[in-house]
Amino acid sequence: MTQKLDTLQAALEAALGAQIQALVRARGEITITVSAADYLAAAKTLRDAPALKFEQLMDLCGLDFSDYKNEPWDGLRYAVVSHLLSVTHNWRVRLKVFCPDDELPAVASVTELWASANWFEREAFDLYGILFEGHLDLRRILTDYGFIGHPMRKDFPVSGNVEMRYDAEKKRVIYQPVSIEPRENTPRVVREDNYGGLH
Structure with missing residues (x-):
């Protein structure tokens, strides 16, 4: 597996060069981070370069880093992560891009490269508010x-903003402000060493 990752890493570095802001090898996988300005071009290279040939977009999701690992995050808040598969070479890569503006998070759409991005990008827009230009x-x-x-934004209230219910007098569903009091949920804290085999 190490030799295969070495080959993939060399191919990624040769094809993308300075577009790669970060390359991380962990758990037998490679994650590359590119800037929002280079995102679409890097994705096209990943799909089209003969040494890479990532023909399939397996997944695309949004992320909110505002409270990463229960610690304050010092960096851009929103990111988009894509999981790509090369059937030709039988390898995978994770492509990460951070949205350059936290107030209006946006990156390029990759629907012109992979049709499967359509619903994934709509989901990231719906749940995180990330806009996909194009x-x-x-x-x-x-x-x-x-x-x-x-x-899915970490500052979204647990109870939501509005609730819907059926109004018998109006004979239709109506929306109204949430009527329950917001409360703090304290999750169960596991204090065992090496819980679940994690170190």
């Missing part, structure tokens, strides 16, 4: 059309 149908996919906010 996406032809960027609208909510999991939450309701009238939903306020983005529920």
Whole structure:
């Protein structure tokens, strides 16, 4: 496995060069980080370069780093991570890009490269509020059309902003402000050493 990762790393460095801001090898996988300005070009190179040939986008998701590992995060808040597969070479890579503006997180859409990005990008938009420039149908996919906010952001209230219920007098579903009091949930803390085999 190490030799295969060495080969993949060499191919990535040769094809992308200075576009790679960071390259991390962990748990038998490679994660590369590129800038938002280089994201679309780097993705195209990953797909088209004969030495790489990442023909399939397996997954794409948004991330909110505002409270990473229960510690304050010193850096850009939102990121998009793609998992790519090369059937030709039988290897995978993780591509990470941070959105350059925390107030209006946006990166280029990769739907022109991989059609499977369509719904993944809509999901990242819906849940995190990340905009994908060039996406032809960027609208909510999991939450309701009238939903306020983005529920996977770490500052989103646990109880939400609005609730819906059926009103018997109006004979329709209505939306109203949340009527339950917000509360702090304290998660169970595991204090055992090496819990679950983790070190």
